[in-house]
Amino acid sequence: MSDRFMSPYESQESQNQTDRERQLDELFRAYALACPDPEPSVNFMPKLWAGIEAREASRNVFGRMAKALVTAALAASAILALLVSMSSNSDQPYSGTFVQALTANHVSQLEPFHVDRISEMENQ
Amino acid sequence: MLVEFELIQSAQRGDAAAFNRIVSAYRRRILGTISRLIGRPEDVEDVAQEVFIRLYYSLEQLRTPEVFEPWLYRLTVNASYDYLRKSRRRQESRMSDLSEQQVMMADAAAGSRAQIEDHERRRVRDTVADLLASVSEEDRILLTLKEVEGLSLKELEQIYHVNENALKVRLFRARQRVLKNMKGVTGNTAQSAQTDEVK
Numbered sequence: 001m002s003d004r005f006m007s008p009y010e011s012q013e014s015q016n017q018t019d020r021e022r023q024l025d026e027l028f029r030a031y032a033l034a035c036p037d038p039e040p041s042v043n044f045m046p047k048l049w050a051g052i053e054a055r056e057a058s059r060n061v062f063g064r065m066a067k068a069l070v071t072a073a074l075a076a077s078a079i080l081a082l083l084v085s086m087s088s089n090s091d092q093p094y095s096g097t098f099v100q101a102l103t104a105n106h107v108s109q110l111e112p113f114h115v116d117r118i119s120e121m122e123n124q
Numbered sequence: 125m126l127v128e129f130e131l132i133q134s135a136q137r138g139d140a141a142a143f144n145r146i147v148s149a150y151r152r153r154i155l156g157t158i159s160r161l162i163g164r165p166e167d168v169e170d171v172a173q174e175v176f177i178r179l180y181y182s183l184e185q186l187r188t189p190e191v192f193e194p195w196l197y198r199l200t201v202n203a204s205y206d207y208l209r210k211s212r213r214r215q216e217s218r219m220s221d222l223s224e225q226q227v228m229m230a231d232a233a234a235g236s237r238a239q240i241e242d243h244e245r246r247r248v249r250d251t252v253a254d255l256l257a258s259v260s261e262e263d264r265i266l267l268t269l270k271e272v273e274g275l276s277l278k279e280l281e282q283i284y285h286v287n288e289n290a291l292k293v294r295l296f297r298a299r300q301r302v303l304k305n306m307k308g309v310t311g312n313t314a315q316s317a318q319t320d321e322v323k
Contacts, residue, residue, distance in 0.1 A: 032272045034249050037155055038155050038168060040155055045147065047169075048147065048176055051174075
């Protein structure tokens with residue numbers, strides 16, 4: 001049952017709510033009339049164009065700074081790339097295994113312990 | 125629309141004279157809206173300048189001139205929000221100064237018809253300002269646009285980019301919050317009006 005019986009208190013409360021709604025609507029209407037659109041000052045347009053030009057100038061400064069930063073970053077990247085390529089040319093990586101590399105570097109030191117000679121020594 | 129589509133298109137192509145004509149056509153309306161949104165007469169023109177500067181720099185992004193007005197309102201609402209956020213604390217102190225100034229002006233008034241009307245307008249402005257100050261900035265701006273500026277739900281949809289049902293819910297809740305605060309605020313204002321009259 002949706003339409004239940006309303007007590008006198010609830011009925012009064014509902015009436016109050018409707019009155020407040022109506023009062024608020026009237027207040028908003030009166031407010032709109034009490035606040036007319038203000039007249040712009042005589043300097044409105046000159047000030048606006050001055051503001052636009054000032055914003056334009058600051059945009060140009062930022063634009064120039066951004067361009068300079070990009071150029072500097074590109075130059076630094078190019079220099080780094082050059083340095084990396086030069087250093088990689090001087091340190092050629094060895095293509096063999098670790099043992100082969102060790103042997104190549106220390107051939108003279110390993111010479112007295114050559115396997116063939118040790119076996120010859122044993123035979124003797 | 126207060127201007128022709130062709131004028132907007134000319135301004136989009138960089139025609140300064142066309143832009144000037146658009147500003148001249150809308151500036152009074154925008155000043156009025158801002159004054160009711162921010163409640164600070166001395167800063168209204170600065171906020172309006174910001175709106176039109178933003179308009180100048182974003183005009184070329186406007187694809188369909190048909191939505192120019194809601195879009196301009198959107199810029200106005202955003203600039204007003206930015207202003208209110210920046211000067212929230214400063215605003216409170218200055219609003220009380222302004223109120224005092226208005227009270228002094230009203231005290232100086234000596235009962236002529238025009239002065240009585242002025243007094244009544246001040247009372248209405250103070251009452252609504254107090255009511256709207258008791259809710260959030262979002263509620264205040266939404267209610268002002270709907271109830272005071274008289275924008276339709278369709279126009280609000282284009283400004284807020286939300287659907288009609290969501291807007292209705294937000295409006296209903298905002299109204300309920302104002303109604304909840306209404307009894308106290310109107311009571312206080314009636315009391316202060318009586319005090320003014322006694323003075």
